[in-house]
Amino acid sequence: MTAIRRAWLATPIVALLALAGTPLRARPSPKQDSPIANPTPADLERGKQTFETTCSTCHGLDGGGAMGPNIQGIPFRLGADAVTNVIKNGMSGGMPPFSAQLDSTQIQQIVGYLLTLSHKDTGTVTGDAAKGKGVYDSSGCAGCHIVSGLGSGIGPELTKVGHLRGPGYLRNAVLYPGTDLPQARVFLESGGLLDYLFIHAVTNDGHAFDGTRVVEDSFRIVIKDARGEFHSFRKADLRELKKEPGKSTMPSMKGKLSDAQVNDLVAYLAGLKGDQ
Ligand code: HEC
Ligand code: HEC
Structure with missing residues (x-):
């Protein structure tokens, strides 16, 4: 059969x-780099705000997933570069591109914020x-x-x-x-x-x-x-x-x-x- x-x-x-x-x-091994060398509490707070206004409708208020997947701590899994890429360029299955809407500082702040969600x-x-x-x-x-x-x-x-x-x-x-x-x-x-x-x-x-x-x-x-x-x-x-x-x-x-x-x-x- x-x-x-x-x-x-x-x-x-x-x-x-x-x-x-x-x-x-053979998943690629996650990259070791961190998104912002030393995100300040102010960076993380801004990342949180941008996340809540821009991303939470699809990924949940705590990043735990809704119509889109759970992305808590996802930079650890995919690497910060890959996550930055996804946010800029979107993905074919419903993740919109944000390069026109968010500048690279805002994106880095979001990536930094997503890292903190892993321990919540x-x-x-x-x-x-x-x-x-x-x-x-x-x-x-x-x-x-x-x-x-x-x-x-x-x-x-x-x-x-x-x-x-x-x-x-x-x-x-x-x-x-x-x-x-x-x-x-x-x-x-x-x-x-x-x-x-x-x-x-x-x-x-x-x-x-x-x-x-x-x-x-x-x-x-x-x-x-x-x-x-x-x-x-x-x-x-x-x-x-x-x-x-x-x-x-x-x-x-x-x-x-x-x-x-x-x-x-x-x-x-x-x-x-x-x-x-
Ligand atoms: C028959 C295959 C299979 C076996 C055996 C198995 N798993 Fe899994 N596991 C999966 C799949 C598939 C998923 C993806 C989510 C799901 O289907 O629940 C998963 C998800 C997980 C997750 C969640 C990972 C995440 O990031 O969300 C953990 C933790 C886990 N497994 C641990 C274990 C442990 C510990 C054992 C042994 C006690 C085990 N699994 C045995 C197939 C398996
Ligand atoms: C309109 C709904 C929607 C919005 C808004 C949205 N996403 Fe997504 N996102 C998705 C969907 C759906 C996926 C699953 C991949 C796909 O099908 O494109 C996804 C995938 C992702 C992934 C990859 C997850 C993985 O496991 O590979 C990341 C990272 C991500 N989104 C981050 C964000 C961030 C950060 C924002 C805000 C700037 C955002 N998303 C806004 C719907 C959305």
């Missing part, structure tokens, strides 16, 4: 897959990070995530997740996967697409498949399952095609790990800041 499905991925879809698939496996999380770390690494290693996390070059990349890279996300968010991500998924299609710096729309498909001959959408047009859809395998379908061959926004391919650890283990795991993740 896989062989037949793979044959489907001929020519144009293969090109799209290459775009959509590779960045998850009320959760606290109570566990033991060293034990948490053991929990990470024995729970199959590396089957879907990369930390410092180790693992594989169906899920987002976690090398700097402690910079990007606070402990409360991390706990939530592990216990209730999918609750904070971007509500819009997120395009990666490298040209790929990070789209977490969960799909449940059943073929006319009764085989069921679950995964996230990779590409879709009027006639076909390609999904990627939790093992990272691609499945391509002609829509005419499907008896059922259900889109389940907010659902995740990541298994919940609720009930699989003890409270203490979850605390340790959160401590480990919160400590992943990209420094060796």
